Amino acid sequence: MRSTRAVAFFGVLIVLALAVGLSTRTEAPDSPVPTVENTAPQGARALYLYLREGGRAVDTQLAPLEAIASSTRTVVLAAPEGRPVTDEEVTELERFVTEGGTLVYLSPRELGQHQAALEEWLYLESGLMMPASSRGLDSTLSDVGGTTADVWLPVGPLHGLSRLRVSQDRGLRMGHDDAVPVAGLGGSVAVWRWPVGKGEVYVLAGADLLENRRLELLDNLRFWEALAARGPLLFDEYHHQLAPPPPFSRGIWVFVAQVLAVGLLYVVSRGTRFGAPRPLREERHRSALEYVRSMGWLMRRAKVEQELLPELDQSLRQRMQERLGIPLSLSDADAARLLEQDGGVPATEYLEAKADLTRTHAQPTVAPADYARVARRYAHLERALAGRETRA
Template sequence: MRGSRTTVIYGVLVALALGLGLAVNQSPPLSVVPSVDNPGPLGLRALYLYLQEPGAPVSALREALDGPGLTESIRTVVVAAPSGRPMAESEAEALRSWVSQGGTLVYLASRNAKAREPHLETWLQLSEGPMLEPSSEGLPPGERDLAGTTVRVWVPVGAARGLERLRVSLDRGITVGRPEAVPLAGAKGAAVLWRMPEGRGEVYVLAGTDLAENRRLELLDNLRFWDALAARGPLAFDEYHHGTAPKQEPPSARGLWVFVAQGLLVGLFYAVSRGTRFGPPRPLVVEKHRSALEYVRSLGWLARRSKVERELVPELARQLRRHMHERLGIPLTLPEDEAARMLEQTCGLPAADYLAAREDLVRTMEQRDIRPSDYARLARQYARFENLLTGR
């Protein structure tokens, strides 16, 4: 029993040790950004320190190229396959103006056409070149670079003066479409280094960042190319476009919370309205509607109680005259006797009956109190006249 317990304890300790060892030995993935701050194989840290060690004026531009950082005191600017921030059109124009005034631009173009800067692409007219062939020419014995190849310097001018061979990646070359551009180095029709004049300055275009990477910096004549550029004067590496653009503030979540609260409120209302009630349901109340006769009786009782308003009596005469005007064309401005005569001629209603009803209405209006029976009598008379007018 004691031996098994000891075995279990030792097993747990061994597992913990293995776990801690794996956690400690896990190193972060190697960076592929060609930055002077990257000490990995694909970084440019070794080149930056190499040029800085003898006291050469080397710096890193960490501001936009159209700002105050790009001055005439800088002789060479290295733009190494930027992939963080996109280069703005104003920056490309400022860079081109700076080159035309006597500066030197070294553009290490990415071999991935989609990752290149469109404004520099338009200016330099870049396109992919043919594939390079593998070659180990010039490598010292024992030196192995399976992913690289050797290219020869065809035209040793400018920064390539005195150079013979360069070591680059075994990948595609690059083509510059400007007619004044000259290929300086390559292998069997595939160029990897171009030189193009621009005003009083010049532009060097390289396929990829191979000549500046830490892993191939000491091979063949790669370092001598950078020595020639550093000998011209202050050299600056563009680091601004390797950084990531500042993240924009996330939109306010207030609207989202309001939407969620509304959804919860609607769900709660639905649950309350459709949910099961606590306790037995109440009996259904049967509503009995009143008949139309009851409504008429109630209205009559209300009229008797409130008595007849005096304005209702002349309204009977005015309404009849409107019907006579609309149906028979009898003008409203005619006197009553003439209107009675025209009424008799058109529809056969005796003029005496119309005038008698008119006199009854006038007498009723002269009374102090108008009884409902008086109003009912007048309403019956004028209703009979309206029926004759309408043909009923």
């Protein structure tokens, strides 16, 4: 019965823990990757759907940029951090731009960590921090953490634009002599233009211009409309995906097989052999009465009755002090009086038991029967003191 209650109690606790865990489960954080499938604030899903529903030719690239279709007019690399752009892909991008294409590269904020080949080709370095500005916004709370960049040179897709809404972060520096800063604020550049052959490269600091949260602010959307009006626009999605882990080598599989073989050999060699069933051994435990009798026999053999007699009175007086506050220093008569007054135990019972103990202790030899008689009287007094003694 006791084990059943314990199982039920712990079962209820487990159910409550599961209920609390399910009720406090939080949603997964928004993804910061600016892909066309990401509907979070930092994604680019709104721009992709807007251009496609508007009849613009937009598509996604899910393969390496080693062969760009001849019909593509603009390629967009939106802060890719999943896979690095290889040297072969940089060569293809350079050919694409030289022949008249447009490359829009939205650089990751942390340079030197994700796209070394692209940064080496474009000669990119971190710039100054963007100053704070809320010009053009109805409220400063409409874009917390952003700033307004001015269009310094309205060329290409920036023609007719005056302000862009970007993140208040570091700008970029571009090392090419013919690269021109076309938008920024103060001494920090947000957008660079670099003419290459018949085409051009636009380098932006961060993916702010295509993010869902800033797409409708100021002239951000007009920038992408101007690019899409040139012809088919391609969003690179391949370099947002993490590269698959390398496959396990044959040596690892061989090592695993060896470990399993050695483990199986150990189990076979050291395992227990099962023989014929043996009869179930019956274990018989001793009862509490047997333990009491054994202790009594041990005490009689030790002949310590005379030494144990004072312990009976000392133990009773200790109980009287703990339960009724009767000090140990009082005389037997005063203690008996307070015992009768506060505990309801007749004083004569205690005094007679104490007198019996004193006489028995004075004997040269204390017989087990005499000790049992005195211990019984003191046991009755302790039960009466605890309120468990039944009186007629």
